[in-house]
Amino acid sequence: MTTPSSTIRTAFEAIGRNLLRSALTSLGIIIGVAAVIVMMAIGGGARASIEASVSSLGTNIVTVSAGSMSFGGVRMGQGAVTTLVPDDARAIREGVSGVSAVSPGVSTRTQVLSSTGNWQTQVQGVGSELPVMRAWPVDLGVFFDDEAVTRSEKVAVLGAVVRDQLFGAGVDPLGQTIRVNNQPFTVIAVLSRKGQSPMGQDMDDTVMVPYTTAQKRLLGITHIANVTVGLDGSRSAAAVSDDISSLLRVRHRLQPGAEDDFSIRSAEEMATVLTSTTSTMTALLASVAAISLIVGGIGIMNIMLVSVTERTREIGLRRAIGARRTDVLAQFLIEAMALSLLGGLTGVLVGIGTARGLTALLQWTTVVSPSSVAVSFGFAALVGVIFGYVPARRAAGLNPREALHFE
Numbered sequence: 001m002t003t004p005s006s007t008i009r010t011a012f013e014a015i016g017r018n019l020l021r022s023a024l025t026s027l028g029i030i031i032g033v034a035a036v037i038v039m040m041a042i043g044g045g046a047r048a049s050i051e052a053s054v055s056s057l058g059t060n061i062v063t064v065s066a067g068s069m070s071f072g073g074v075r076m077g078q079g080a081v082t083t084l085v086p087d088d089a090r091a092i093r094e095g096v097s098g099v100s101a102v103s104p105g106v107s108t109r110t111q112v113l114s115s116t117g118n119w120q121t122q123v124q125g126v127g128s129e130l131p132v133m134r135a136w137p138v139d140l141g142v143f144f145d146d147e148a149v150t151r152s153e154k155v156a157v158l159g160a161v162v163r164d165q166l167f168g169a170g171v172d173p174l175g176q177t178i179r180v181n182n183q184p185f186t187v188i189a190v191l192s193r194k195g196q197s198p199m200g201q202d203m204d205d206t207v208m209v210p211y212t213t214a215q216k217r218l219l220g221i222t223h224i225a226n227v228t229v230g231l232d233g234s235r236s237a238a239a240v241s242d243d244i245s246s247l248l249r250v251r252h253r254l255q256p257g258a259e260d261d262f263s264i265r266s267a268e269e270m271a272t273v274l275t276s277t278t279s280t281m282t283a284l285l286a287s288v289a290a291i292s293l294i295v296g297g298i299g300i301m302n303i304m305l306v307s308v309t310e311r312t313r314e315i316g317l318r319r320a321i322g323a324r325r326t327d328v329l330a331q332f333l334i335e336a337m338a339l340s341l342l343g344g345l346t347g348v349l350v351g352i353g354t355a356r357g358l359t360a361l362l363q364w365t366t367v368v369s370p371s372s373v374a375v376s377f378g379f380a381a382l383v384g385v386i387f388g389y390v391p392a393r394r395a396a397g398l399n400p401r402e403a404l405h406f407e
Helices: 004-017 019-056 086-095 146-150 160-167 211-219 237-251 267-311 312-320 325-363 369-397 400-404
Strands: 063-068 100-115 118-126 137-141 156-158 175-182 183-191 206-210 226-231 260-268
Touching: 004 019, 004 325, 019 267, 019 325, 019 369, 063 118, 063 237, 086 100, 086 226, 086 237, 100 160, 100 211, 118 160, 146 211, 156 160, 156 175, 160 183, 160 206, 175 206, 183 206, 206 211, 226 237, 237 260, 267 312, 267 325, 267 369, 312 325, 312 400, 325 369
Parallel strands: 118 206, 156 183
Antiparallel strands: 063 226, 063 260, 100 118, 100 175, 100 226, 137 183, 156 206, 175 183
16 A cells, blocks of 8 residues: 655655756756845845935925926916925924924025135035934034024035035035035034935035025025925825815915915835836736746656656556555655745745845845745646646556556
């Protein structure tokens, strides 16, 4: 009487008799599983990098920007409208629930000079709460406060790149004077390094000054270009955005049906757009890699069919001494699954090692998720069952008498 344990033992003995062929048979599964894990790790790393970049802009932030306008049928670009004013920012802070902070903003690109160098950079006029909203601490000094904004003080906070260009890498510039549009500003702080934004802009290449100072001393304007709104988390960004839109339409006296003269965007929207693209690419890469798993399964089926032919007499002998059709079917299914699972396990190790190698050698960000390992390993097991069934069924269907006389 054939027992399940003897069937399993017989299956593994058959694999052991042809180790080289078994290893080559599993190679397709190994490559397929490793490829799926590596492709998904690369995609996951890209997504993680994008999310980190977006979070560097500040979490729970909504940005209100000046809109466009038309002159004689010619539509101007975003920011052409001058109806957005500091009072709008105050109204948002006081009249919209779920708002924790606001920062009116203007900006210009100009040449900045120091006693030891000069550099063209972006000069941002901002409110005192901006670094808190954007989770951007200072490396040296103290960021300017509300009093400096109210008094339009000529103080400047340098990004790390600007500090390096004007004074030298790592130099402490606190108390030094820089000139912006020929206006003297005292350096009171240096921001910590942020790196690139999701759009590729170097966030450290900037100078921040009170927005009131930028309005009066640098630009000669009374309007603002944007308002950065920090959320306290009690409401969704979409709900707060709707309330801000309703408030500004009333304040700007826009008639029902009239186009907004402002635009509202959230970091959440940016993250959704960027990560959806990487998710699509990850799925595409994983699908292409999964094809090699199918190819590996076909390889297993072919080898198992050859094995059935080679072992026809053995099968006939087992049937003659009492083995049932189900015993033979189980034996060949176990062989196919064993080859797939061993190949899958090896592929997992190879895939994880390759992903870590890419990170170490090429500085690529990779994220190996448990789900990608589970999916690829499970798919390898499924391949073993599906492609092992045909050879197993053929072996089980052999006539014992004819099998014994097979040459």
